[in-house]
Amino acid sequence: MSLLIRYLIASILLWSCVAHAEPVAPLDFAAAVQALNADNFTAKEQAIAALAALGDERTRVVLIAFQEGNLQYRKADGKVVLVREVAEGYQLTDPIGETDLGVVGKRDVKKITINNALRRVLREAIARLSLTSKRADVRLTAVGELTGNLDVAAVTLLERARATEQDAEIIAAIDTALALNAVNSATPSVRLEAVAALQGSLLPAVRNRLNSVAEGDADAAVKQAAARAVKSIETKLERYALAETVFFGLSLGSVLLLAAIGLAITFGVMGVINMAHGELIMLGAYTTYLVQQAMPQYLEYSMLVAVPAAFLVAGAFGIAIERGVIRFLYGRPLETLLATFGISLVLQQLVRTTISAQNVTVSNPAWMSGSWQINAALSLTYNRLYIVIFTLLVFAALLLLLKKSALGLHVRAVAQNRSMARAMGIRTEWVDALTFGLGSGIAGVAGVALSQLTNVGPNMGQAYIIDSFMVVVFGGVGNLWGALVGAFSLGVVNKFLEPYSGAVLAKILVLVFIILFIQKRPRGLFPQKGRAAES
């Protein structure tokens, strides 16, 4: 019963506002918008046409909202408004003055309904408006959308836009769309020309169309040309797929390098097997989490704080481990391995009891999400791209530190000949602690980067420890460049194997490869030469 009453009231209201908006030829934008709320679809269609004809800048927004069901009217006075869903109901905006009309309940407004015929009209009107928009990206998207369903109206629109367009990229996109249309022409020469024009495009639609032309065109010459075009497109796609695989490989390699680079110092330079290395990475990732918890409103800058914080936290843990345990075990590598493994268990359990046994969520800042669309076939995600760059920066900084700074000189001196270094007045104990702290700190920094790619949980470190050792052993112990080459080549090889064998088998194959490789070259790709190699 109450439903019926509500329906009645609604129809009365509807009637009243329709009556209010009845004047057929709207003179201004406000009236034209109001006219959209007509009582039948034919009237709505006319209103859309009238609105679009006004050429107002605000029209596009209104029509898009109309298409998406966000153009509604207030039941109280029949005013047409833009709505946006918020927690308490709808946030209303005046389409005319673009002013805020406050938040209302969901029952206070009603959607202006559309049907499929109207949807088509709207899409066309929006596309036409978009094609003449002042913003190039809006125009480009509109061309892309029209390419997706080329009908007579769309072609006319595109042809008109082509005449006035200035932007080269958009002109090319329009040409592709027009050529796609021309392929349907009855004249073979036009078809031939169109096929030639399509040769360079990487759009999936183009490839599909050319494929069907190559198979079923009436004219042999066109058929041949299309087949050639398909072939050249496929070669191009293959090249981009290759580039993508290399990028994925480099991205995996940079993750491996980040994880291994700290180990290259502690294991490579100091000869200490640190099985807790993975847990230091985990501590870095958890530091990122805690930093983000501490400054939720500055998420964008959290990385800037997290990197030094993680370096300090992991570095401090590293120094504590060195002073507390490892210094008693120098010269006994197998015992060091066991003791540090014990530490790794303790650190895992520490995180489990103090923070949580479950994985925690570390959010990506906005500038790290999304991807860089190079062309239709190739796009690189920003987080991976940044991590490759970040890894190279860390690597360069570390190399510089070891080669150019006083600490680096001392570290190398102690690594080469401990007693001679001590005789020269170097405090070897200090250098040991600082070197270990440095390696651990870099593990922490790796944790910050990894927190952007994978799950952060108490066990995350274990996933990296074997990989990191593999990288160091493969590249050659005591050689940072070896770690670099080792990590990137393992990453790329892994990604090239994956399509053929699946991710798990690829990993197994790489492990088996390294096991066999070590038989051939027990000291890795770049073995240490000279006296240091003896020990």
Add this chain to the structure above:
Amino acid sequence: MRTHNSLISKLVQSDRGGSVLLALLGIAMVLVPLLNLAVPESSALHLSTYTMTLLGKYLAFALLALALDLVWGYCGILSLGHGAFFALGGYAMGMYLMRQIGERGVYGNAELPDFMVFLNWQELPWYWFGFDQFWFAMLMVVVVPGLLAFAFGWLAFRSRVTGVYLSIMTQALTFALMLAFFRNEMGFGGNNGLTDFKDILGFDLQADTTRAGLFVASALALALGYLLSRFVVNSKFGRVIVALRDAESRARFIGYKVEMYKVGLFVFSAMLAGIAGALYVPQVGIINPGEFSPLNSIELVIWVAVGGRGTLYGAVLGALLVNYAKTYFTGAFPEIWLFALGALFVLVTILLPRGVIGVLRRKQAETAT
């Protein structure tokens, strides 16, 4: 019989720890089944089947620790992949038990184990052939780990991969195997492994008598394994092994084929580990790829380190002590078990490099003087 006895007595002549161990095993072999089967449940002396199975499991672990002590304690090869040999032996036994289920599986297929039916496989993969025969499965329990150890050891020792490198390689080996066994396509039950066993040699696995039999088998295997290991260590072969642990280059220059000795010992040790795995599986009733995890292998190292390496009986003692502690802690204080285990790793390596046995010996030496 007399020669037999004298051989044993010769072996344990100057080996007090070993004599004690063998005597205790002998007592346990009689007493444990007796307390379980003959003493009524109402009695305070009754030993529950659960406890007996737990003890049997510890004995399988002890055999595994013994195998590791042979290579680590006597040859200086710290294998972080001995869990792999243990798991392979376990899988061989699991495959036999799986075939024994026959038509009693969920899908009632006489030929194919349940998980294969589930994966829509039409016939048994070739490497499952023969596992319905007990003798063949038992052969595989030692042959498969032995072959893997031979292939790996031959490659590694011939190119003189030693020390830490070898440890990391063995760890990578068991890690790779774990990943492989997790795959369904491998045909070993993937993630879930092999389980739901019904009987062994026709005896119901749930029956107390079968459990008692398995316990006795474990104790017997440990005793024989100990004697065999002691024999190997005392032989000329064992002397060479110790020599090349202490001075590999010198042994090589004297003319010993170092890699052959190492490979031989490694294979023997892997076979012992395989047998331990085969004893473990019917008692716990499951084998899954988790047994390959590097964590298991490294935990095993700490058993040997706690007991005291290079003594054989120390490894047995360590395995029993640590596993008892694990059962106790994970039951009573689950959250501090990892802290305790981690601390154990650190403290034992720093304070007790010779393990519990080392402490006992020092005490003995002090009282003697």
